[in-house]
Amino acid sequence: MTKLTQSTTWKALQANTSQLPHMRELFAQNPQRFEQMSVKACGLFLDYSKNRINDDTLELLFSLANEANLTDKIAAMFNGDVINNTEHRAVLHTALRSKAEQEIIAEGANIVPEVQQTLAKMAGFVESVQSGQWKGYTGKTITDVVSIGIGGSFLGPKIVSQALRPYWHAGLNCHFVANVDATSICEKLKGLNAETTLFVMSSKSFGTQETLTNTLSAKDWFLAQGATQQDIAKHFVAVTSNVTKATEFGMDANNIFPMWDWVGGRYSLWSAIGLPIALLVGMDNFKALLDGAHQMDEHFASAPLAQNMPVIMAMLSVLYGNFHGAQSHVILTYDHYLRGLPAYFQQLDMESNGKSVTLDGTDVDYSTGPVIWGGEGTNGQHAYHQLLHQGTALIPADFIMPLQSHNPLGEHHDQLASNCFGQTQALMQGRTFEEALAELSNSKLDEQAKSLIAKHKVMPGNKPSNTLLMDKLTPTTLGALIALYEHRTFVQGAIWQINSFDQWGVELGKQLGNDVLERIGAKHDATELDASSNALVNIYRQGKL
Numbered sequence: 001m002t003k004l005t006q007s008t009t010w011k012a013l014q015a016n017t018s019q020l021p022h023m024r025e026l027f028a029q030n031p032q033r034f035e036q037m038s039v040k041a042c043g044l045f046l047d048y049s050k051n052r053i054n055d056d057t058l059e060l061l062f063s064l065a066n067e068a069n070l071t072d073k074i075a076a077m078f079n080g081d082v083i084n085n086t087e088h089r090a091v092l093h094t095a096l097r098s099k100a101e102q103e104i105i106a107e108g109a110n111i112v113p114e115v116q117q118t119l120a121k122m123a124g125f126v127e128s129v130q131s132g133q134w135k136g137y138t139g140k141t142i143t144d145v146v147s148i149g150i151g152g153s154f155l156g157p158k159i160v161s162q163a164l165r166p167y168w169h170a171g172l173n174c175h176f177v178a179n180v181d182a183t184s185i186c187e188k189l190k191g192l193n194a195e196t197t198l199f200v201m202s203s204k205s206f207g208t209q210e211t212l213t214n215t216l217s218a219k220d221w222f223l224a225q226g227a228t229q230q231d232i233a234k235h236f237v238a239v240t241s242n243v244t245k246a247t248e249f250g251m252d253a254n255n256i257f258p259m260w261d262w263v264g265g266r267y268s269l270w271s272a273i274g275l276p277i278a279l280l281v282g283m284d285n286f287k288a289l290l291d292g293a294h295q296m297d298e299h300f301a302s303a304p305l306a307q308n309m310p311v312i313m314a315m316l317s318v319l320y321g322n323f324h325g326a327q328s329h330v331i332l333t334y335d336h337y338l339r340g341l342p343a344y345f346q347q348l349d350m351e352s353n354g355k356s357v358t359l360d361g362t363d364v365d366y367s368t369g370p371v372i373w374g375g376e377g378t379n380g381q382h383a384y385h386q387l388l389h390q391g392t393a394l395i396p397a398d399f400i401m402p403l404q405s406h407n408p409l410g411e412h413h414d415q416l417a418s419n420c421f422g423q424t425q426a427l428m429q430g431r432t433f434e435e436a437l438a439e440l441s442n443s444k445l446d447e448q449a450k451s452l453i454a455k456h457k458v459m460p461g462n463k464p465s466n467t468l469l470m471d472k473l474t475p476t477t478l479g480a481l482i483a484l485y486e487h488r489t490f491v492q493g494a495i496w497q498i499n500s501f502d503q504w505g506v507e508l509g510k511q512l513g514n515d516v517l518e519r520i521g522a523k524h525d526a527t528e529l530d531a532s533s534n535a536l537v538n539i540y541r542q543g544k545l
């Protein structure tokens with residue numbers, strides 16, 4: 001048993017959660033529930049009143065946070081302490097959105113000047129590409145950017161670019177290549193003109209197989225279109241913390257944008273890894289994104305726990321995972337521009353908190369990170385929401401919606417909003433057997449049939465949800481929103497005492513993949529692996545079944 005599950009607070013939470021009445025009842029008991037259980041910060045508004053909580057639950061959750069020394073842990077992260085204890089690294093993505101006058105020390109030096117220099121280098125580059133000053137090898141301006149990277153060096157830039165579509169610079173398009181499946185790069189290159197295409201290769205380590213392979217294929221394609229080796233500098237730039245490897249690979253030293261070991265891949269969109277975003281939306285908008293995140297950092301570092309948005313959201317997730325047996329959490333974005341956000345939060349949270357031992361190596365005896373999934377509303381309402389309403393699993397939901405649309409058109413947005421709010425209401429209230437029966441009062445069915453149908457129409461309700469609103473989806477509100485989820489992930493990791501910043505499981509996949517690749521390329525059939533893997537490799541080597 002760990003100390004956490006043995007603690008008085010843990011046991012008190014178990015008792016509290018087993019005694020709470022249905023949320024309908026909680027709302028009826030307290031007319032102030034919405035006012036008391038909502039919070040505003042950094043342009044975001046969170047209504048968390050539709051959760052299985054009362055004042056005691058909240059108090060106990062914040063006690064749990066205090067007992068985990070959360071405030072100290074937050075300070076340690078912002079301070080640059082080496083909190084990633086298995087890779088011996090500080091965790092300072094917050095420094096990427098700090099103010100120029102701040103001083104943040106990592107490995108004995110103030111890192112803010114380097115961050116500012118990189119932003120200035122990005123600004124110069126973005127300006128020159130957007131203005132058309134940067135010319136391709138035949139003197140034409142750049143029209144297409146192909147961003148090559150994977151994991152953290154892909155999803156952040158892609159999802160943020162997609163979310164900020166209304167802010168794109170006219171005349172520039174961006175295509176993202178991640179998968180090593182040749183179809184990905186081949187399909188993207190179809191229709192592109194080498195003379196007007198710029199490749200941004202993003203790899204923190206400069207050692208990721210997919211990214212190196214895709215970049216080499218991009219270079220081959222570029223040269224096959226009639227360009228020469230000398231032309232590469234005008235069409236290939238790299239973002240990496242391994243400048244030496246990038247130069248050895250043939251990248252022009254002037255075209256390398258640095259990043260650092262103290263930025264984790266899945267937290268890196270704020271660094272030069274965000275270059276594709278900046279190219280599309282311009283540097284002012286990129287800085288507004290950083291500013292939104294910075295505002296959330298300040299809120300997270302200074303607001304009392306009970307008014308601290310990331311802390312509240314994290315503790316609610318701890319509540320469902322550890323006290324209600326929830327194994328997944330769904331993110332529902334009621335905004336087409338935010339359709340990719342669930343996948344981004346999935347990477348952020350599952351790569352961070354998919355862990356089973358505490359920082360000191362003890363096996364946990366409680367659930368850690370849940371499965372994060374989701375999609376775009378209202379589409380999901382016609383599919384998986386059925387399971388949210390009437391399935392056997394408890395799946396807490398986050399509904400995210402801007403109040404104003406970038407595309408105001410007729411009644412569309414009113415309908416979108418009414419669906420969003422209507423879903424949270426239905427999840428919370430449910431429908432009793434009596435209500436279902438009453439709805440059938442005018443039906444011609446006999447009593448027995450009515451009763452059967454009513455039974456199928458019962459929805460238990462009491463299903464938790466958060467509603468997150470913002471005035472409009474802007475670079476600033478988006479920055480705050482993403483930072484909110486980053487910190488939510490951090491807080492959960494702090495409660496569970498796990499390292500949210502390493503990813504050894506993913507590393508193993510890379511290593512085994514390389515071993516198998518050697519067997520595939522060997523002169524003889526594979527015999528060294530397990531029976532299944534040997535057989536699969538050998539079938540593959542034959543190229544047919």
Ligand SMILES: O=P(O)(O)OC[C@H]1O[C@H](O)[C@H](O)[C@@H](O)[C@@H]1O
Binds near residue numbers: 266506507
């Ligand atoms: O940026 P790179 O070094 O190419 O790494 C790309 C990705 O590789 C792995 O999958 C890591 O687990 C990710 O966190 C990282 O973002």
